[in-house]
Each structure stands twice: as structure tokens, then as C-alpha cells.
Amino acid sequence: MIDGLQEILYTLKQNKLRTALTAFGVFWGIFMLIFLLGAGRGMQNGVIDSFADNALDTIIIWSGTTSVAHNGQGLGRRVSYTDDDIEAIRHHIDGVRFVTGANSMGQGTVVYGSKTGFFDVYGIDDTYFKIRDQVPIRAGRTIQILDQEQTRKVAVIGSAVRDRLFGHDGNPIGAMIRVNNINLTVVGVFHDRNNNGRDSERLFVPYSTFTKTFGRGNQVHVIWARPDANVDGKVLEENIIELLKKRHNVSPDDRRAIQSFNFAEPAKMVKGMFVAINALIWFVGLGTLTAGIVGISNIMIITVKERTREIGIRKALGATPFSIVSTLLMESILVTGFAGYMGLVVGVGIVELMAYGLEVSGAKMDFFQRPEVDFQVAVTALVLLVVVGTLAGLIPAIRAAKIAPVEAMRSDG
Amino acid sequence: MIKLNNIHKYYQTGEQSIHVLKGIDLHIKEGELVSIMGSSGSGKSTLLNILGVLDSHDAGHYHLAGQEIKHLKERHAAHLRNALIGFVFQSFNLLPFKNALENVALPLYYQKMGRKERNRRAAQYLEMVGLSDRAGHMPNQLSGGQKQRVAIARALVTQPKVILADEPTGALDSQTTAEVMEVLKHFHGLGNTIVIVTHEQDIANQTQRQIHLRDGLIDTADAAMTPEVVV
Numbered sequence: 334m335i336d337g338l339q340e341i342l343y344t345l346k347q348n349k350l351r352t353a354l355t356a357f358g359v360f361w362g363i364f365m366l367i368f369l370l371g372a373g374r375g376m377q378n379g380v381i382d383s384f385a386d387n388a389l390d391t392i393i394i395w396s397g398t399t400s401v402a403h404n405g406q407g408l409g410r411r412v413s414y415t416d417d418d419i420e421a422i423r424h425h426i427d428g429v430r431f432v433t434g435a436n437s438m439g440q441g442t443v444v445y446g447s448k449t450g451f452f453d454v455y456g457i458d459d460t461y462f463k464i465r466d467q468v469p470i471r472a473g474r475t476i477q478i479l480d481q482e483q484t485r486k487v488a489v490i491g492s493a494v495r496d497r498l499f500g501h502d503g504n505p506i507g508a509m510i511r512v513n514n515i516n517l518t519v520v521g522v523f524h525d526r527n528n529n530g531r532d533s534e535r536l537f538v539p540y541s542t543f544t545k546t547f548g549r550g551n552q553v554h555v556i557w558a559r560p561d562a563n564v565d566g567k568v569l570e571e572n573i574i575e576l577l578k579k580r581h582n583v584s585p586d587d588r589r590a591i592q593s594f595n596f597a598e599p600a601k602m603v604k605g606m607f608v609a610i611n612a613l614i615w616f617v618g619l620g621t622l623t624a625g626i627v628g629i630s631n632i633m634i635i636t637v638k639e640r641t642r643e644i645g646i647r648k649a650l651g652a653t654p655f656s657i658v659s660t661l662l663m664e665s666i667l668v669t670g671f672a673g674y675m676g677l678v679v680g681v682g683i684v685e686l687m688a689y690g691l692e693v694s695g696a697k698m699d700f701f702q703r704p705e706v707d708f709q710v711a712v713t714a715l716v717l718l719v720v721v722g723t724l725a726g727l728i729p730a731i732r733a734a735k736i737a738p739v740e741a742m743r744s745d746g
Numbered sequence: 747m748i749k750l751n752n753i754h755k756y757y758q759t760g761e762q763s764i765h766v767l768k769g770i771d772l773h774i775k776e777g778e779l780v781s782i783m784g785s786s787g788s789g790k791s792t793l794l795n796i797l798g799v800l801d802s803h804d805a806g807h808y809h810l811a812g813q814e815i816k817h818l819k820e821r822h823a824a825h826l827r828n829a830l831i832g833f834v835f836q837s838f839n840l841l842p843f844k845n846a847l848e849n850v851a852l853p854l855y856y857q858k859m860g861r862k863e864r865n866r867r868a869a870q871y872l873e874m875v876g877l878s879d880r881a882g883h884m885p886n887q888l889s890g891g892q893k894q895r896v897a898i899a900r901a902l903v904t905q906p907k908v909i910l911a912d913e914p915t916g917a918l919d920s921q922t923t924a925e926v927m928e929v930l931k932h933f934h935g936l937g938n939t940i941v942i943v944t945h946e947q948d949i950a951n952q953t954q955r956q957i958h959l960r961d962g963l964i965d966t967a968d969a970a971m972t973p974e975v976v977v
């Protein structure tokens with residue numbers, strides 16, 4: 334085995350140019366594929382980042398003023414929701430996975446020790462963070478059902494609030510803060526990238542606490558919802574709005590009184606874009622790979638042709654067809670395997686370098702973030718190349734091994 | 747050792763087929779030193795290639811060391827070539843990218859002999875042909891006579907029963923021809939069966955028996971000229 338390997342390395346060394354050309358073809362094929370995949374992933378990540386931490390099926394509904402007269406009511410009437418609306422949605426509309434209302438009172442004065450800040454204060458129930466399940470919790474927990482039921486005086490604060498009151502490395506969990514002169518215990522810290530991180534300048538308290546302790550009534554400023562799996566988010570959104578319009582005496586044609594945003598739409602567009610990007614990557618990558626394979630096959634054919642005389646001599650000296658074929662194949666596997674591996678390493682290296690450069694320089698490109706390599710795909714491509722390259726070499730190799738020695742030796746070479 | 751009965755060989759060139767060997771009967775005993783003569787194109791090389799299992803015959807029977815050579819599997823043929831036969835070609839057929847020692851050692855590689863032992867044996871045979879000092883030389887750094895001696899060492903290194911040489915001195919001058927013949931005769935002295943194809947009467951005269959090919963047949967009139975070997 335070692336002996337055979339030495340024999341192969343020896344012949345490869347004797348044919349440096351041919352070996353180098355084959356190796357480069359394979360190297361380039363793998364390298365391009367990996368580079369493209371990495372870059373494509375970078376684009377995808379960049380686009381996904383632009384969705385910040387919102388689940389891609391989130392529906393947000395808020396209110397405005399009426400713009401169409403309806404049922405004898407004039408224009409310019411402000412629509413405002415209550416938690417009865419949330420209950421109605423929950424009971425009358427099918428396909429709702431989560432729905433919740435967020436109550437807001439604008440900025441409150443938040444005090445901890447000697448430090449004071451002004452932050453938006455919201456009342457939410459335990460469903461809110463189930464809808465916004467992509468928002469990372471940096472410490473502690475979110476608002477839970479018992480907080481809501483027992484009207485606990487607790488708060489989940491944004492990272493900007495923590496930075497302001499406790500310092501970036503401070504631990505606010507368990508600390509007592511005062512919000513508009515009401516004492517609350519901090520139970521969690523979240524970080525929300527929405528609005529370039531400004532949505533982290535908020536704190537949440539249980540909806541019941543917000544209603545009773547802060548005396549804010551049962552208003553709802555923003556309705557958050559997510560559809561069940563297999564439910565069309567667009568249809569659900571329309572159903573909810575239809576119900577709300579009925580409940581609030583709003584004309585079906587009024588577009589201003591009830592407003593909404595559904596992440597499903599841009600998400601769908603982006604998904605389509607990803608499919609297109611991926612198709613392009615695979616098209617180009619497989620093209621390059623195919624070129625590599627064709628290159629290997631060609632070179633194998635040339636190799637075998639060039640070496641027909643040598644093969645004849647070896648056979649005359651007692652080489653079996655098996656040893657001829659296996660030597661030729663081992664050569665091809667060794668070259669393609671090694672070159673492919675190098676392509677893999679260099680490709681991954683460059684993609685990683687790119688990612689590192691982006692991170693260190695802090696460059697923020699909207700549509701390019703965190704390029705990375707799907708290793709499984711890369712290895713599959715490599716194995717594919719080696720296997721196909723080998724199969725391509727197999728046919729001329731077997732043919733060469735079959736020629737009678739005299740005939741083989743007659744060829745010039 | 748070698749027994750041919752009514753051997754025929756055709757070559758197919760395009761539409762027509764050439765009848766090259768037209769019924770060769772030949773018996774070569776173990777330990778014989780035989781030469782094959784004949785004009786160019788008479789089929790000497792063809793015959794020798796068949797003897798060396800490098801080519802196949804189309805009709806007749808060929809027995810080598812008691813074994814019928816017919817429809818052999820390539821793998822089996824390879825083993826026969828490796829174990830029984832040492833072939834010396836007119837054009838040397840050394841591998842250009844291997845040095846003298848490696849060329850000589852190559853048949854042993856196909857016997858799966860270890861590298862050390864291989865090189866030791868190859869060196870021993872190089873010494874026998876007087877080329878110890880050229881072991882590391884590449885074929886293109888050797889003279890014609892030296893190349894042919896390397897080729898002979900390579901043919902002999904497996905200690906084959908039969909040595910077949912196709913015009914081994916065809917490309918050599920008289921001085922190197924004499925050297926090569928010395929080597930061959932030396933190995934004959936060790937008990938090997940040797941068949942030499944040659945154009946030169948000089949060389950044929952140094953063998954025990956001369957076989958003349960004419961037009962694809964053995965010229966029996968000539969065979970009678972060397973009666974002392976026909977037993």
C-alpha cells in the first residue's frame with residue numbers, strides 16, 4: 334500500500350504540469366462553489382437581519398382616525414381598542430396562534446438609586462414575548478402568566494434601560510426601580526434590534542399591573558398576532574381587521590382607521606429572492622464543478638493515452654489489469670482529493686476572513702452580513718467531484734488495461 | 747518448455763487481413779539457446795510476442811511450461827509474464843522516468859516484493875550486467891548498450907524460466923553487441939532457456955540452434971543445416 338502510494342507520487346512528480354493543471358481545475362471548482370455559497374449566505378443573512386427580531390409571520394395592528402363616514406358617524410373619529418377586542422379576536426377568529434394587546438402610556442420616569450431616565454412603559458401579558466420569540470432575553474425572564482394573574486409589580490427592561498440605570502455590566506435582576514413613583518422589581522432584560530435598537534429603550538410590566546396600579550384602564554394600543562401553522566397570515570390579518578371594523582363601526586372601505594403591517598408579505602418576497610439567489614449560486618457553482626469534472630475526465634483520457642506505451646511495458650513486465658487500473662485511479666483520486674481539499678480549505682478560509690473583516694471593521698452593509706459556509710454542502714461537493722472524477726477516469730483506465738501489451742507498446746508516447 | 751503446434755496469426759488492417767504466421771510447429775527444450783532468423787516482415791517478432799504471451803495466436807496450440815496458452819484471463823497472463831518470462835525488446839522499453847535500478851526492480855514490484863529486497867536484488871542483477879556504477883542514471887543518460895544491459899537485467903531479475911530477446915543487439919555496434927551476447931550466454935550457462943531473434947548470422951552462430959522463418963513458416967531446409975541440435 335505504502336509502496337503503491339510511493340509509486341503513484343513518483344509518477345505524479347514526473348508529470349508536474351499535467352498534475353498541476355488537473356489539480357487547479359478541481360481546486361477552482363470547489364473554491365468557487367464554496368465562495369459563492371458563502372457569499373450567498375452572507376446576502377441572506379444581511380436580508381434576514383433587516384427583519385430584526387421579528388418572527389416572519391407576525392401581524393401588527395394599530396389604529397388611526399376614520400376617513401370614511403359610516404352608519405351616521407362622521408370622519409376623524411379616533412378608534413381605540415380595549416382588551417375586549419383581544420378576547421373577541423381570540424373567540425371569533427380561527428387560525429390565531431397568538432394574539433395580544435400592548436398598552437402604552439408614553440414616557441415614564443424611571444429611577445434607580447441616584448439615576449433617572451425617561452423610557453416608554455408598556456403593559457403586556459405573557460403572550461407578547463411568545464409572539465416576539467426572536468427577541469433575545471439577555472438576563473432573567475419575560476412577563477409570565479402569574480405576573481398577570483397576581484398583578485405583580487415586576488418589570489422586564491430593555492438593554493438600553495439597563496445600560497442607563499445599571500451600567501452595561503450591571504446586573505439589574507432583583508433590583509427595585511421606581512416607575513412614576515411605583516416600585517417595581519426587575520425580573521428580566523431583553524434586547525430588541527427594531528428601530529436600530531431604539532426599541533430597547535422600553536420597559537414592560539404585566540398588563541393587569543399596568544391597568545390597576547398605573548390606573549391606565551383596559552386600553553390596547555397595538556395588537557400583535559401570529560397565525561397557526563398552515564394558516565395564511567394575509568387571510569388572518571384581513572379577518573381580524575374585518576372583525577375590528579364591525580366592532581368599532583368603521584366602514585369596510587376605510588383604510589386609515591385601522592392600520593396593519595404583516596411581515597408575511599416582505600418575508601414572502603425575500604423568500605422568493607433567496608430561492609433566486611440560491612438557484613443562481615447552484616447554477617454557477619455546479620457549472621464550475623462540471624467544468625472541473627470535464628477537465629478531470631479529459632486529463633484522465635490524455636493521461637491514459639500518453640501513457641499507453643508505459644502501460645504496455647508495465648503489462649509486459651507482469652502488471653495485472655487491476656494494478657494498472659487501480660494505480661491510474663489512485664492517481665486521480667489523490668490529485669482531485671488533495672486539490673479539492675485545498676479548494677475547500679482556501680474557500681472556507683476566505684469566507685471566514687471576509688466574515689472576520691466585516692465584524693472587526695464594524696462595517697454595516699445592509700445586504701451582506703456574516704457570510705458562512707455550509708460545511709455539509711462543501712464536503713458533498715468535494716466527494717461528488719472525487720467520485721465523478723474517478724468514474725470519468727475509470728473508463729479510459731479500463732480500456733487501457735485491456736489493450737494487449739504489444740499493441741500498447743507500439744503506440745508512440 | 748515451449749511447444750508450438752500449427753500456430754496461425756492474422757493481422758487485421760482495415761478491410762484486409764494479413765496472414766502472418768501460417769502454421770508454425772516448434773519445440774524448444776528447457777535450457778536451450780535458440781536463435782530465430784528471417785527476412786524483415788517474415789513474422790519473427792510476431793512469433794516471439796506470442797511466445798512471450800504479449801500477443802495471442804489465432805489458431806493452433808501453444809504450451810508453455812506444460813500449460814496451454816489459450817484464452818487466458820489478463821490477470822493470469824500477467825502472472826505468467828511475470829513469473830515465467832523475461833522479455834528483452836529491440837527498443838529497450840525502459841521507463842524513461844525511472845533510473846536504472848528502479849527499472850530493473852519494477853517486475854519485482856509486481857511480484858509484491860518489499861522495496862528493500864527489490865532494490866537489493868535489482869542491484870545484484872545490475873552488477874551481473876556490469877552496470878553497478880550506473881544504478882542511479884536515468885535511461886537518457888545511458889548509452890544504447892547500457893540501456894540494453896539494463897533491459898536484460900530487468901528481464902532476468904525475476905529469474906524467469908524463459909528469456910525472449912527480440913533483436914537485442916539490433917541497435918548496437920559490434921563492441922556492445924559482444925558485451926550483450928556475453929551476458930546472455932552467461933545466463934544460458936546458468937540453465938535458462940533463451941530465444942533470440944536476430945538478423946545477424948554472427949549472433950545466430952553463437953546459439954545452439956537456428957530457426958529460419960520464411961513467409962510465416964519455418965524453413966525446414968535450413969533447420970537441417972544444424973543437425974547436431976535436433977535430437
Ligand SMILES: Nc1ncnc2c1ncn2[C@@H]1O[C@H](COP(=O)(O)OP(=O)(O)OP(=O)(O)O)[C@@H](O)[C@H]1O
Nearest residue numbers: 757758759764766785786787788789790791792793
Ligand atoms: N499490428 C500489426 N498490424 C498489421 N500488420 C502487422 C502488425 N504487426 C506486424 N504486422 C505485419 O506482420 C508481418 C510480420 O511482422 P513482424 O514484426 O513479425 O516481422 P519481423 O519478422 O519481426 O520483421 P523485422 O525483422 O523487420 O522486425 C509484417 O508484414 C507486418 O507488416
Ligand SMILES: [Mg+2]
Nearest residue numbers: 790791792912
Ligand atoms: Mg521484428
